[in-house]
Amino acid sequence: MKTTLKDWPGVYRRIRRMRSLDEAEKILFARYAAATPDERWQMNVSYLRSVGSWGRCGLKKFGSR
Amino acid sequence: MGALRAEKIRFQVIGMTAANIQGVPGSTIGVDLWIDLAPRDYMRAMNVAVQQGAEMIRNTVAVLEDQTLVNFVFEVTGLPAFGRTIGKAKKLRWGGVLVDVLPLDLIAKSKRAVGRPKDLLHLELIRQAQAVGRKNK
Numbered sequence: 613m614k615t616t617l618k619d620w621p622g623v624y625r626r627i628r629r630m631r632s633l634d635e636a637e638k639i640l641f642a643r644y645a646a647a648t649p650d651e652r653w654q655m656n657v658s659y660l661r662s663v664g665s666w667g668r669c670g671l672k673k674f675g676s677r
Numbered sequence: 678m679g680a681l682r683a684e685k686i687r688f689q690v691i692g693m694t695a696a697n698i699q700g701v702p703g704s705t706i707g708v709d710l711w712i713d714l715a716p717r718d719y720m721r722a723m724n725v726a727v728q729q730g731a732e733m734i735r736n737t738v739a740v741l742e743d744q745t746l747v748n749f750v751f752e753v754t755g756l757p758a759f760g761r762t763i764g765k766a767k768k769l770r771w772g773g774v775l776v777d778v779l780p781l782d783l784i785a786k787s788k789r790a791v792g793r794p795k796d797l798l799h800l801e802l803i804r805q806a807q808a809v810g811r812k813n814k
Contacts (some may be wrong), residue, residue: 627812633805640702641809649698649771656697656704657745667744668734670706 620646678710678774680725687713688722689766689777691753693799696784698771701806703799707738707746711779713759716751723749755790756783781807 615623624642627633633641644652660666681688690698693705712722723733726747731739737749756762766777785803788796 623809623813627809630808630812632808637805641700641806644700644702644806645809645813647700649769652698652700653694653771655702659704660706665706667746668740670746671734671738 614648615646617643617647617651622646678772678776680729681710681712681722682774684721684725686722686725687759687763687777689759689763689779690771691750691779691787692784695779696781696799696803696806698769698778699767699781699806700810701781701799701802703802707748709748709750711750711753711759713763714751719749719751753787755787 620639620643623646624638627638627642627645630638644655647655657666660670678688688710689695690708691711692709693701693703694708696703697705710722712719714721719737723737723739726739726741727733730742731747733739737751739747739749741747752758762779762783763777765780765783767780768775769778770776771778781803785800788800788803
């Protein structure tokens with residue numbers, strides 16, 4: 613079944629009894645599981661931009677030569 | 678990626694980029710592409726990127742106009758040759774292009790072989806995402 617990010621509450625309901633994840637992790641994994649590949653990548657890019665690690669900054673921050 | 682295909686250069690998305698677009702919530706600072714070329718032919722892939730407006734900042738790393746880092750990889754630790762893995766790739770629509778993506782079990786195999794601290798963290802994220810995937814079926 614193809615889902616998008618907006619469908620994450622449904623995924624959350626299916627995984628909410630998983631013992632290996634805490635609540636915040638369940639929400640995070642539910643969002644990623646529901647999202648399309650483009651939405652997943654956008655979440656990655658948005659996060660890295662928010663911490664100033666996107667693009668060349670990422671290479672510098674993570675010590676790549 | 679469409680430009681690589683137009684040049685008939687086979688590739689697949691690998692590493693945490695591939696894991697991320699398959700639902701693993703790990704961060705990665707660039708796109709790793711496994712290119713079906715010999716390492717000495719790295720300029721063929723790089724020329725395609727440069728023709729698209731990218732800037733070459735290392736022998737195998739280019740930064741695209743939107744600041745996306747692209748890392749061209751020619752062999753992957755822990756995995757057999759490109760030709761023996763491409764048949765197992767998942768086809769996903771990403772950025773408007775249908776691309777071959779290394780499946781999670783092979784990403785995990787490679788990360789186990791590399792074994793850096795960050796790979797062990799990624800392995801755990803992959804394992805958890807696979808468990809979520811099973812519950813979500």
